[in-house]
Structure formats: structure tokens, C-alpha cells
Amino acid sequence: AQSVTQLDSHVSVSEGTPVLLRCNYSSSYSPSLFWYVQHPNKGLQLLLKYTSAATLVKGINGFEAEFKKSETSFHLTKPSAHMSDAAEYFCGGGSQGNLIFGKGTKLSVKP
């Protein structure tokens, strides 16, 4: 069975400080892994994806994620948070287009 777990329901950081949003996956095979961002009352925007190429994936808006098979993790990071980063973030994993999402992490950015 496949599952995606986001370890934190809410993360709060100060503007200019690093962001870490954690995601762990469980799969019997190497999955494709994704991070999406959702702003209030909006759809999901793809931030980045891992599809078994480079383990360090760079995405849009300065975000990146590292696939660590030994830890079954795909954590999302950003060196310096911006106020506009405040949103809900979803980690997803799957194959052949079928995605399983984590429960989401709400990121708050304090001025």
C-alpha cells in the first residue's frame, strides 16, 4: 500500500527565516513525488516534482525538495520565507498519474 504523511499540520516562521515542510512516503516502489501549493479559494499549483532523476529538485519561487530513499522523505525547503509564501502545502505521491495526497501543512509567515 502507498501512503503520504505530512508531519506538521501547521508551521509558522518569521519572514526571512528558512522554511521546512516535512513529508514522508510509504511505497513498495520508487514513486513520483510532488509538492503543490494552494492559496485560499484557489486550485493547486505545482511547485516541484521528483520522477527518479536528480534527488535534489528545484521548483518555483525558490523552493526545493530532496528525495531521501533511506529516510523515505521528501521534505520541502526554502532558505528565506516571504509573506507571499503563506498558504497550504500538499505533498503527493503516486504513479501513472494517480496521486495520493498528504493532509496538508498550513504555512504562516510572520512579519
Add this chain to the structure above:
Amino acid sequence: GAVVSQHPSWVICKSGTSVKIECRSLDFQATTMFWYRQFPKQSLMLMATSNEGSKATYEQGVEKDKFLINHASLTLSTLTVTSAHPEDSSFYICSAQVGETQYFGPGTRLLVL
């Protein structure tokens, strides 16, 4: 590239009426589209997988006679909520698949009075 639109963006209807939501891939063709439902402060719940030219595949617990899905072309899938009731009020999001990636529409907010 890979832009997905939804129409309408929000709709209010009376209980018992039917509502149709359109999902379009604007700059690419998609043989597979997905329909999700999202409750407040929760993750997305997959409702069904829509395949062009064939019947949709519904997830367990989703009533196929209530949520009618049609995928008549490679750029359009529609979700019709039939005989809508207040408990159907939700945020409905579609996505279109390109390779291993899903690209999402902006969502449709449905409020049933």
C-alpha cells in the same frame, strides 16, 4: 503551459437542482482528468478518474448516479451534480494528467441552499 481552467468558479443553487462544472485543458490534450472534492481545512479527496471516450472510474463511496462525469473530448471533462443537496456544498477541483504530473484547475465553489 499546462493550464487548466474550470467554469464556473463559484455557483449557488437551490436544493434539488443540477449543476454542471466544466474542466478544460487550455494548451494541451489530456486523455485522463481527475475530479476531487475538498472540504474546509482538509485535503483533496479523489472522486473519480475521467477517461476520454470511456466511462469514468469512481472511488469507493462516490455515487456515480449523483456525480455524472463526461469526458467527451481530449480537452473537456464535465462534472454534473444531480439533485444537489446542502451536503454537496464543497470545493470541487479538477486536474488533467500530463505524463506523471497532474495540473489542477482553480476550483469551483458550490453552495447548495
